[in-house]
Amino acid sequence: MRIGIVSPYSFDVPGGVQNHIMDLAEALISLGHVVSVLAPADDDAELPAYVVSAGRALPLPYNGSVARIAFGPVSTARVRRWLKNGEFDVLHVHEPLSPSLSFLAVLSARGPVVATFHTAMTRSRALAGLQSFLQPVIEKITARIAVSELARKVQVEHLGGGAVEIPNGVAVAKFVNAEPLPGWPGSGGAIGFLGRFTEPRKGFPLLRTAFVTLAAKRPDLRLLVAGPGDRDELYEDIPEELHDRVEFLGLVSESDKARMLRSVDVYVAPNTGGESFGMILTEAMAAGAAIAASDLDAFRRVLDGGRAGALFPNGDASALTSLLGDLLDDPERRAELASCARTVVATFDWPSVANRVLEVYATSIEATDGRVFDDEWS
């Protein structure tokens, strides 16, 4: 299939949407499809071979942050030329309702259009006001994908029309093959946490309580923490004598994240709420760590009801403490959880996520020109 993908944001700056697009494009290419990605970029920027530049991106405040996007007559001309030269079977735009290349591409598109919505946009009133103005654009979109339950809800409530929920993929191979950090996990037990530990809903205080209790009886137990935040703030509430058993990595790169997850015996996700999917859990699963997570709906779903990771009652520090104790003492149970996790995470692996996206492409082509595909991609 010839597939044209449009990124609203520049690849010069890393971000969730850009990563998603690159992973998707690479997965589609590895499945044998022809993919071209149109993205704003400086003309001298180094880009992957499948990316076509649509000109320089300008920083514009949008949706609460600054996005580097391209919009205007020059971009429109480039979008048109790219569409004409590409002869795509299907056009896949991301975040088409932002003032961006995606919007321009939908305007100029004639054939089947698939749109992916990433953010759960909250400025719904502005959007509702523009609804009748945007309708001609919205109705060019044949099929919609939402990356999370929340994004889907916003779709349904504010724009009318359903969306297929296809979660973000995880590049399993990157995690499976990562090298653990030197000296980790060691023999005395290692626990890991990744995230903004100062944010209450990430639940770090629960883990801290559990660790302090467990560390008193286990002289070699260590804690590995990564994520944005201030070093002093992390150590502030941990007793002095335990400081050398808590390692703080700070903000880590993608590859260090994989190494960090490979370095622990048990990965803990003590979140108390506000998670819509639990990307980090799929990554920990891919890395082969045993998981202890709070029993949020989202986590329960990702962990296959508790088969692929142990669950504890949300907010209960003593339950977490005893669960962690049990897991640390029982390597067999950890291995069992990890092997089950490996099976479950296969459904989140990019090639299989890309196959689900291909099904949406096929449905969208069918609804546009009446061709019906055999299920050759499923």
Next chain:
Amino acid sequence: MPRMWWVVGVVVLAAIFSAYLGWTAQRVERLHARAQSAERALDAHLVRRAAAAAVVAEHGDRVELYAAARLALDADPGDRESAENDLTRQLRAMNLDPQDPAARALVNTSRRVVLARQVHTDLVRDALSARRRVLVRVLRLSRRHPRPEYFDIVEPTMPELPPPLTVPGPTPPPQRPVQAV
């Protein structure tokens, strides 16, 4: 020459209006054509699902499932929705063997039905909302097209089967720029 300007103004307005009219007519045309294509696609996927269900029924000697599949295939347009719903109910109550290729094919076709139905519903809604526009109603721009109908069935999702035991290892992806969390 104020009179002259008046005439020019009217001509320009008429030109704009007729351009808008042409664009709207084209839009109505396109939306109806798409709703029709989506309907054909949905029909094809429902047939494919019923056929896959019949194959599974034959393999497993499930008489009731076979009958439901047969009924779904033969139903008149008026009874189609309830026949498809019956089939969905039967399929959901089943325990499928993840190693059986016929069962996997059935789950795959069901997933395609879900997508086709979703897209069909969206496109029918777009077409109907275009039909409701004042200009379209007054000038009866949609008179040449039959009114698109929703296909009202329960969500035909089936639980995903666990992946087969032999999962091929993914190939390592190309180098990527380092990115902070």
